[in-house]
Amino acid sequence: MSQKVYDVAVIGGGVVGCAVLRAFTLAGLKCVLLERGADILSGASKGNSAILHTGFDAPPGSLEHKCVQEGCKEYLEIHERLNLPLVRSSALVVAWTEEQFRSLPDIVEKAHKNGVADVTQIALEDLYGRETNLSAGAKGAVLVPGESYIDPWSAPLAYAHQALANGADIFALSEVQRGEFDAGHWKLMTPGGLFKAGVVINCAGNFGDIVEAINRPSAFRITPRKGQFLVYDKPAADLLQCIILPVPTKRTKGVVVFRTVFGKVVVGPTAEDQEDRELADVTEKMLRDLKAKGESIIPGLASHEIIATYAGLRPATQFDDYQIDADRDRHWITVAGIRSTGLTASLGIAKHVLALYEEKLGRLNPIDEPVWTPVPNLAEHRPRAYQKPDAGELVCLCEMVTRKEMEDALSSLLPPGDMGGLKRRTRCTMGRCQGYYCGHKVAQLAQGRLKEPSQ
Amino acid sequence: MNGPRKDSYDVIVVGGGVSGLSAAAALERLGVESVLVLEREQECGGAPRHIESPNFGLREFHRLMRGPDYAAGMRARVRSAEVVTEFSVTRLLPGGKLEGAGTRGMRALAAKRIILASGTREASRHNRLVSGARPFGVVTYGALQRYLSFAGLKPFRRAVVVGTEWVSLSTLQTMRKHGLRPICMIEEQSRTIAPEMIMRVIERFFNAPVYRGAHLERILGNTKVEGIEIEQGGRLHVIECDGVVFTGKFIPEAHLVRLGQMDFDQGSSGPITDQCHRLSDPAYFACGNVLRPVEASWVCSREGERVARLVQRSLARALPASGGFVPVRLSDPIRFVWPQRLVFPYEQEQSGLCLKVSFRRPVRGMLRFAADGQEIWAKNISAMPEQLVKVFPKRMPSASVADFELRFHEE
Known part of the structure; x- marks a missing residue:
């Protein structure tokens, strides 16, 4: 329970909520973030695909396009100060049929229209020169030099940390169940107590329409779109260089094969609409389909070990574009329908929402010298804690996580609320043995220190 | 735990489980002086440390022991070799060099021979x-x-x-x-x-x-x-x-083999070796369950001893050359055979040449082993997946052979 009256309450601690919290805090407003889960990033954001997009394939003129490009630009500006990784791998859109091949010039034209001028169609020799393990039979490809991959969780965690360090509050297990707007202020009821705020920003992801109904009948309906992924072990990483994209269909970007900053190879996502907003389960049939799909693109994957499977739920609506809108009269901003580009777009969305706020709701007073909060590096290609002379004991032997890193995470400004949160902050148990060697140690270390101990 | 005292050894054993400890102890007995055992956990002994059932040790210690006691017994056999725990090998480099991380950060080490004994885990x-x-x-x-x-x-x-x-x-x-x-x-x-x-x-x-x-x-x-x-x-x-x-469905802990660009068997998920336990880079040997899923502790222990003798002979340049190997060809439903390749002469120790075969599905029928089209072993067998079938060719051809083949004829 907090007696404070906040300027802004952000509902939802996903990638978008964290970026919005950071932006409003750095803009000099007193902010609170209310998260229904035991930890932030435990909804749609836990299954994101870690790619930093250029926006080359976004619908021209869309809000999504604007936010992706702004978001990408800001990430490039701030990632070093937050100690966040960036691997400029480039992406290849590969055509496997004549029909797809004929659409490649349109992809290039669209990219140029979107201001991504370095996108070009490349010759087959060039394609196979870049990707020597690519399956035979490609008809052609488009090269997108600016596409990169980043750390999918450290980035939003860094945004949340910076917000905290500059005066914001974050409350977990604080699902906003009801709200009242009265005399220019919102009263938000949560299991953790009552929160008062001048403005509410709905960043509730897969619960976006339910939270929206607190203010007004929702103009959109969320239908979670499940994406399943396969993760291959490190030795597979030599099989590819670029992010391998398919020619997109109207509904989905399709199955991507990409490397991660943790040295793995990922194949996914699927796109399956479902009603359930929480159950992100994998299904054997789809995993087998994904495996076959991945092997049809990079045949060498067949001989490599699948070490993990996971699924994420993307908050899709009946609309193609993001649903972002400010209700001036009732001090409510909606940020919804952020489907698959949220990681890249989050910083751009935050900027856009800030402008909406300034235009319709109030003044900003940016902090002169904000505190910067670099986060621990987990990316393989940059120095890791285990490599240092003071490394000490290693707990997770596959992902090389030190006890010190885990202790630091557990006692950080934003300690994990559940086991998933500890994994996202340190990578413990996320390697090839999936907890065979260190599961018991991790459980011991975390005992009594998580809000939600059983997950 | 302090890191290794030296940067260079005669032999480094990667993995302080049953086969690794057994190899180190045997190397000591054979008079190899400069031996280092690297174990990534806080204590050597491997999986038996947490298997409480008393079905260990009959062959090695002549009595039935609980897993933790057996692990302690195996540790006690290593006397003069240097043992470093909490050291994770991160990469094997050509010619017997490795990189790894201990409690004080990264180290680069070298050895004339490296024995990979990194064991196995369940799927x-x-x-x-x-x-x-x-x-x-x-x-x-x-x-x-x-x-x-x-x-x-x-x-x-x-x-x-x-x-x-x-x-x-x-x-x-x-x-x-x-x-x-x-x-x-x-x-x-x-x-x-x-x-x-x-x-x-x-x-x-x-x-x-x-x-x-x-x-x-x-x-x-x-x-x-x-x-x-x-x-x-x-x-x-x-x-x-x-x-x-x-339970079961063991997978060899062999990612270091692939990261080190050495030949890898997709069937066993372990390294490809010859009958001398030698990998495609002849500075490397392997023993125990990293070779294939999966053998009992006493087999791993015996394998460690055998590898020690082979490594000692390799140091004395008394092993057949590794270059002229002949692979053992196989076809469905055979999942893998170990060893995957044979070198000449096949001179064996007391036990003779023994190949171990695993199948993808339950099978019943005749397994045949042939050299240059000539059958040198055949047996009626019945096997389940995850079981190992032994092939003991009594008479190997005296002249060199260009082709070995394992074939299965379903009943």
């Missing part, structure tokens, strides 16, 4: 592509043992055991000892992997029926396991439980 639910969310209470048997023995934690009360290998029976024993209830066992095959005769006794003793020919459809529950759904004979059943233990 997780992810590796098996099992449907479901990620509820708490899904573990492998190895992880369960560690929860119980090392941390005193119980991840569930009533669990389904997936698999019917020998190790699955050990799982039932362990669960019973810690007051955990095994509800039933699930076997994908139409008969159990461990002998049916024993399984029937076990079913009654633990009051845990075995569902044969049953496919694990999905794990139920979002935050905690609530049950499983199985498909058997076209029908779906739900079985309530709060835990699932995956």
Whole structure:
């Protein structure tokens, strides 16, 4: 329970909520973030695909396009100060049929229209020169030099940390169940107590329409779109260089094969609409389909070990574009329908929402010298804690996580609320043995220190 | 723990489990002076450290021992070799160089020969592509043992055991000892992997029926396991439980072989070696369960001793050259054979040449081994997947051979 009256309450601690919290805090407003889960990033954001997009394939003129490009630009500006990784791998859109091949010039034209001028169609020799393990039979490809991959969780965690360090509050297990707007202020009821705020920003992801109904009948309906992924072990990483994209269909970007900053190879996502907003389960049939799909693109994957499977739920609506809108009269901003580009777009969305706020709701007073909060590096290609002379004991032997890193995470400004949160902050148990060697140690270390101990 | 005292050794053993300790102790006895054992955990001894059932040590110590006592016995055999725990090897480089991380950061080490003895682990639910969310209470048997023995934690009360290998029976024993209830066992095959005769006794003793020919459809529950759904004979059943233990389906811990660009066998998921246990880079040898899934501790221990003798001879340049090897060809349903290649002359130690063969599915029929089209061994066999069938060719051809082939003729 907090007696404070906040300027802004952000509902939802996903990638978008964290970026919005950071932006409003750095803009000099007193902010609170209310998260229904035991930890932030435990909804749609836990299954994101870690790619930093250029926006080359976004619908021209869309809000999504604007936010992706702004978001990408800001990430490039701030990632070093937050100690966040960036691997400029480039992406290849590969055509496997004549029909797809004929659409490649349109992809290039669209990219140029979107201001991504370095996108070009490349010759087959060039394609196979870049990707020597690519399956035979490609008809052609488009090269997108600016596409990169980043750390999918450290980035939003860094945004949340910076917000905290500059005066914001974050409350977990604080699902906003009801709200009242009265005399220019919102009263938000949560299991953790009552929160008062001048403005509410709905960043509730897969619960976006339910939270929206607190203010007004929702103009959109969320239908979670499940994406399943396969993760291959490190030795597979030599099989590819670029992010391998398919020619997109109207509904989905399709199955991507990409490397991660943790040295793995990922194949996914699927796109399956479902009603359930929480159950992100994998299904054997789809995993087998994904495996076959991945092997049809990079045949060498067949001989490599699948070490993990996971699924994420993307908050899709009946609309193609993001649903972002400010209700001036009732001090409510909606940020919804952020489907698959949220990681890249989050910083751009935050900027856009800030402008909406300034235009319709109030003044900003940016902090002169904000505190910067670099986060621990987990990316393989940059120095890791285990490599240092003071490394000490290693707990997770596959992902090389030190006890010190885990202790630091557990006692950080934003300690994990559940086991998933500890994994996202340190990578413990996320390697090839999936907890065979260190599961018991991790459980011991975390005992009594998580809000939600059983997950 | 301090790191290795020197940067360079005659022999480095990667992995301080049963086969690694056994190799180090044997190297000492053979007079190899400069030996380093690298173990990534805090204590050597490997998996027996957390297997409490008393079925270890009969051949090595001439009595039945609990796993932890056996592990201690194996540790005590290593006297003069340097043993460094909490050191994880991260990369093997050509010619016998390696990189790794200890408690004080990264180190680069070199040796004339490196023995890879990094062991094995069980396939997780992810590796098996099992449907479901990620509820708490899904573990492998190895992880369960560690929860119980090392941390005193119980991840569930009533669990389904997936698999019917020998190790699955050990799982039932362990669960019973810690007051955990095994509800039933699930076997994908139409008969159990461990002998049916024993399984029937076990079913009654633990009051845990075995569902044969049953496919694990999905794990139920979002935050905690609530049950499983199985498909058997076209029908779906739900079985309530709060835990699932995956047993067996061992995978060699051999990623270092692939990262080191050495030849790798997709069938065994281990390194490709010749009968001298030598990898494609002849500075490297391997022994124990990193070679293939999976052998009992006494076999690993004996393999460690054999590798020590081979390494000593290799140091004295008394092994046949590794270059002129002949691969053993095989075809479906054979999953793998170890060793994967043979070098000449095949001179063997007392026991003679022994190949170990594993199948992809349950089989019954004639297994034949031929050299240049000439049959040199044949036997009627019946085998389940995850079992190893031994091939002992009594008379190997005296002249050099251009082709070896293993063939299976189904009944």
